[in-house]
Amino acid sequence: MLRTLFVFSEMAPYSKTGGLADVGGALPVALGQLGVDTRVLVPYYGCPAIGELDWRCAVSVPYTDETAELWSLTERPQILFLRYPPYYERDGGPYQNAQGEDWPDNDRRFALLNRVAVEIAQGRVSGLDWRPDMVHANDWQAGLIPYLLDLEARIGAARPPVLFTIHNLAYQGRFPPRAMAPLHLPAADFHWLGTEHYGAFSFMKAGLAFSDQITTVSPTYAAEIQTSAFGMGLDGLLRSRSEHLSGILNGIDTIHWNPGADPYLAAHYSPQDRQMGKAQCKSQLQSSLGLYPDPGVFLLGMISRLVEQKGTDMVLDILPDLLRRGMQVVVLGSGDKSFERQLLEMAAAHPAQMATRIAFDEGLSHLIEAGVDAFLMPSRFEPCGLNQMYSLRYGTIPIVHRTGGLADTVTDADDFRHPLQRNGFVFDSPQSDALHHAVLRAEALFRQPALWSHLQDQAMAGDYSWQHSARAYLQLYYEVLVRHSGGH
Numbered sequence: 443m444l445r446t447l448f449v450f451s452e453m454a455p456y457s458k459t460g461g462l463a464d465v466g467g468a469l470p471v472a473l474g475q476l477g478v479d480t481r482v483l484v485p486y487y488g489c490p491a492i493g494e495l496d497w498r499c500a501v502s503v504p505y506t507d508e509t510a511e512l513w514s515l516t517e518r519p520q521i522l523f524l525r526y527p528p529y530y531e532r533d534g535g536p537y538q539n540a541q542g543e544d545w546p547d548n549d550r551r552f553a554l555l556n557r558v559a560v561e562i563a564q565g566r567v568s569g570l571d572w573r574p575d576m577v578h579a580n581d582w583q584a585g586l587i588p589y590l591l592d593l594e595a596r597i598g599a600a601r602p603p604v605l606f607t608i609h610n611l612a613y614q615g616r617f618p619p620r621a622m623a624p625l626h627l628p629a630a631d632f633h634w635l636g637t638e639h640y641g642a643f644s645f646m647k648a649g650l651a652f653s654d655q656i657t658t659v660s661p662t663y664a665a666e667i668q669t670s671a672f673g674m675g676l677d678g679l680l681r682s683r684s685e686h687l688s689g690i691l692n693g694i695d696t697i698h699w700n701p702g703a704d705p706y707l708a709a710h711y712s713p714q715d716r717q718m719g720k721a722q723c724k725s726q727l728q729s730s731l732g733l734y735p736d737p738g739v740f741l742l743g744m745i746s747r748l749v750e751q752k753g754t755d756m757v758l759d760i761l762p763d764l765l766r767r768g769m770q771v772v773v774l775g776s777g778d779k780s781f782e783r784q785l786l787e788m789a790a791a792h793p794a795q796m797a798t799r800i801a802f803d804e805g806l807s808h809l810i811e812a813g814v815d816a817f818l819m820p821s822r823f824e825p826c827g828l829n830q831m832y833s834l835r836y837g838t839i840p841i842v843h844r845t846g847g848l849a850d851t852v853t854d855a856d857d858f859r860h861p862l863q864r865n866g867f868v869f870d871s872p873q874s875d876a877l878h879h880a881v882l883r884a885e886a887l888f889r890q891p892a893l894w895s896h897l898q899d900q901a902m903a904g905d906y907s908w909q910h911s912a913r914a915y916l917q918l919y920y921e922v923l924v925r926h927s928g929g930h
């Protein structure tokens with residue numbers, strides 16, 4: 443049985459700031475169903491309650507006096523929580539304090555996670571009778587793992603291969619060069635083929651430079667990050683590694699996101715029987731947010747981190763015109779304070795037409811996905827994106843910019859080359875005018891119920907489950923293992 447150690451910095455349902463946590467919660471399970479023996483290493487930020495954890499062992503970490511512990515739940519896959527309260531059990535988020543500032547010791551906090559991963563990978567944790575064949579490291583917070591294993595290989599130690607997945611290249615874990623010494627990393631590796639990136643010590647760079655294989659979360663994003671426009675200064679390195687770089691689209695949790703049994707919804711519906719249930723969800727959403735209860739109005743939704751990446755500014759640009767035309771808009775999210783304020787002001791000025799909720803609200807996010815007619819996702823770049831897939835599954839038509847995973851999952855209603863895949867609206871340039879035009883096209887189609895309903899049928903017919911992705915990862919694991927063992 444193939445054994446894989448996953449390393450994540452967040453994992454649903456225990457900790458979540460974004461899509462990374464959804465992958466952490468779902469991919470190891472899907473691979474487990476394919477027969478892989480998976481364990482997940484993730485920091486313990488205070489959830490679940492300590493009482494529920496039923497196994498623990500101490501880990502001695504080289505070069506540090508940090509006495510970390512592994513705690514776990516006997517679940518499949520086994521989750522190994524890394525417990526070190528001074529680093530992880532703080533008031534605030536996994537990466538930032540309550541004021542939204544990065545924790546000043548993020549280098550040490552995540553270096554510890556990486557060191558512990560290496561101890562497990564090398565079978566040195568006594569008390570854990572398990573050693574992986576393969577390490578699957580995710581995003582910059584796990585970027586040092588391949589580098590630390592490479593350091594061991596330089597002195598002759600065997601090591602398992604590492605697959606490194608980029609979930610968002612924009613977050614790179616950059617620190618001043620002086621951060622390397624306290625982490626006992628050799629200064630000699632601070633160069634352009636090592637850990638250095640434009641003068642900084644970069645966890646992401648280390649992950650990309652030293653891993654055996656790189657993946658990212660959609661085929662289009664895999665191609666985009668090799669260009670200077672999307673490469674965030676790492677495109678040269680990524681181009682040089684293109685032979686070992688590919689994109690595998692994320693899936694979604696189809697049990698948690700199921701309009702046929704979603705506990706947050708007042709009514710349920712299925713692809714075969716959608717009309718009534720979806721209409722009831724729309725009216726539930728309108729009444730719960732105080733919007734004018736009109737079933738015929740074109741209702742748009744957005745659930746997002748309110749940041750420039752997600753195109754929040756473009757939505758703000760076009761909002762006055764959409765409201766003037768009588769549309770309704772619901773926004774759920776948090777982020778940039780100026781975006782938050784403008785969205786709140788706009789809603790306050792049009793309370794019957796627009797609602798803004800600055801919060802992280804799982805229940806409302808389900809209600810929005812079910813209740814709105816169309817979903818706005820004008821991201822400037824989007825490695826994969828989950829909400830457009832939730833939308834499709836809920837018969838809600840996504841309006842997206844043609845980028846990353848959005849381009850790989852949404853096909854425009856006018857795409858004459860792929861008539862059977864049409865399921866949304868796609869615009870080409872990340873500009874307010876283009877978004878505006880796409881929304882107007884969507885509303886025009888909404889006014890033709892038979893055509894709109896056909897688009898909804900095609901949206902709901904898609905398979906967005908993890909099975910495809912898990913099979914693709916499994917095949918890649920075997921390719922990497924064969925290569926690593928000198929197969930070719």
Ligand code: ADP
Binds near residue numbers: 460747774829
């Ligand atoms: P990213 O990871 O870049 O933020 P994704 O689309 O990959 O974007 O994933 C975002 C995840 O977080 C989705 O599961 C989405 O539903 C959820 N989400 C984002 N903002 C909120 C919010 N304010 N309330 C509830 N869920 C949210």
